[in-house]
Amino acid sequence: MPLSGIRVADFTWVWAGPFCTLQLAHLGAEVIRVESAARPCVTRLLPPWAEGQPGLNRSGYFNQYNQGKYSIALDLKHPDALMVAKDLVRHCDIVCENFAAGVMERLGLGYEALRAIRPDIIMISMSGYGATGPEREYVSYGPAQVPLSGLSSLTGYRGYPPMHVGISYGDPTAGLHAAFAVLAALWHRQQTGEGQFIDLSQWETTIAVIPEAIIEYAWHGTQPERNGNRDPMMVPHGVFRCAGEQRWVAIAARDDVEWQRLAVTIGRPDLAEDPALATLAGRLSAVELIERAVEQWTSQRSPLEVTQALQAAGVAAFPCYDSRDLAEDEHLRAEGFFVELEHPEVGKKLHLGIPWKLCGSPCFVKRPAPLLGEHTDYVLREILNYDDRRIEGLRASGVLR
């Protein structure tokens, strides 16, 4: 795999950081999560639990986003842990962390300290607010990042309050930007031998994905109004009720031709022929009438019937999938998207895999998410070359928990 031979010391936790190192694991890097039962990753403490039974190794949240990684149990608050952590970094190419600014320094694991023992190390700090600036030590949680970034003030139904987006969207967006930055730095290191430090602010990576609103304000002092699912250049463009309990379908007519086909498909040739609706401007001024006509048709059909009929006419449509729809979807199975590996505690459970394919040199998920500390001995013995006595000593003094 592309990153075979590259090793990552992964001090991240919760979602943003582990999502970054998940990408590196997908590409074949040996990612070693440094964890501790003294302060387990939040995602090990949250449901869903396999068969409803709580347990540090039984969370679907953790097991989804830590596939393919290794785990060493190391209590970083213990005075003897620092030496082990530094030994690990000495054997790594990349260090990732997403604590608040200053935490790694206080642990003795700041960039300057790590560069002293491994000059070409690539280190990324991906805190909520970034490594500098007056609010750098503020507390940042995933759910608060979406409002903070401005995305909430832009998202919502027309005339309603600001809304969330359904997930802690700042986390994966930061995680993917971080993975790209780390890989770019690794590319540079392979050309020049130089490592470097990367400062990423989750706040900023989330603002990076709403540029048109920032530019509008900078030019005009206004921002786009919350406008539900509507679009200024596509009508209809929305999510429509279907037959059944909370079944919905998304539909987008991207141009005049698709509009004509849509109108015919929903049994309204009169609308297709109406010259007032032939142009985007005409449809924009009749958006409510059009949406009512569409929903009248969809509400008597299943999302699947609607989708098949519209797609057959070349119009973009798809059901609003829920997790069961995804898990049972024949198309996604044919794409080879799912991963079902044997996990020592939860057995074979369905997980989401890699959303891209390198057709000439396939990547795959090599192992299920690790148990907490599953690879402590492997890491200390095989990578750090510690002998049994040393390992037993560390264990006895409570470092390896």
Added chain:
Amino acid sequence: MISAGPLQGLRIVECGGLVSAAYACKLFADLGAKVIKIEPPWGDPSRQRGPFPRGRPDPDASGLFIYLNCNKRGVVADLSQRSGQEFLCGLVREADLLIHNVPPSRIDRLGLNYEHLSRVNPKLIKVSITPFGIHGPLSAYEASDLILWAAGGLAYLNGAGPGSDDLPPLKPFGWQASVQGALNAAVAALGALFARRKLGRGQHVVVSVQQCVASILELTFEYYPYMGLVASRLGQKPIQPLDFFECRDGWIFVCCVEEHQWQQLVELMGHPDWADLEIFRDRLSRARNWDALKLLMQEWMAEQSVEELYHAGQARRIPLAPVSTMGDLLRSPHLSKRGFFAVVDQPIAGRTTLPGAPYRLSRTPWQLRRPAPRLGEHTSEVLRALNTGSVWDEATSEESSR
């Protein structure tokens, strides 16, 4: 003095429209790669999207287009014509990457077939950002950003909460499915570049945006395989407070995940006794009794100023966050101290403020080297260079920008 980015020397050809391929290539361009963007004679649709300075539509002044295409050269070619395809082959001959988001149904017609292009350049890595992949039965389905947000399972999770069953699932602002496709494509493309060092040849990389969206369902997807449950936007939140409140001058988001945060919040609100009430005893009870608690809190919040409450809360280690407007962001002392927003001098639009470096690499920084191209701005320059075999010997930004 312009220092080199970490990806300097990489040569990238971009085609397609709107956001996904353009953002993926922007990530490369901003770190020093050379990108040539091919547009059809009628231009990338993002040129129609705006916003426009002074509200006057102009394909060379669209804000969305400018953001996505700074640091690139732009050429016009009609890939449905033989001459356009020959132009493409000329560019691809010495390129490292071709990143595109042309849907699978139009690949052959536009000369973008991988087997064909790899004969022109066996080291080429072709990255296809597709709606649904290329293997499964729905690969030919048509899509837009909204469609893929729904198909990946995210729309179902968002919208008005309990009691508002009549409001539909809701998309977020912008082009977020496309952004996720772009980020995954950029990561996979760099992966393929590392693979090329070992294999000595290029390959075809296929990104499914539907799968990219499904990859970020947080803890919700696994509820089904782990517990047989289906998450939806109508479910009660398991813990509270995690909610929006209207203050006297805007909105704030209150987030209390840990008990000590809640203790601090009730003290800040002047109601330390609330922490002792049985019905608000822990975060689960607060979620069960949220309707009552929210009313009590709302009364107090309505009197507060967002800015003061934000800093007062953070001083007590409560992760409060303002529901930022664009004005709040552009005026933020923190972002301003970090120098986050960048300014590009665009020929027609004028000075344009936009989001800047999403990451700061200490040795090889992110940078803006040139404005976004006018439609076809570099067509003749690139055509001439093709004839002399120097197409990637890019003129410096000083030479090409006025």
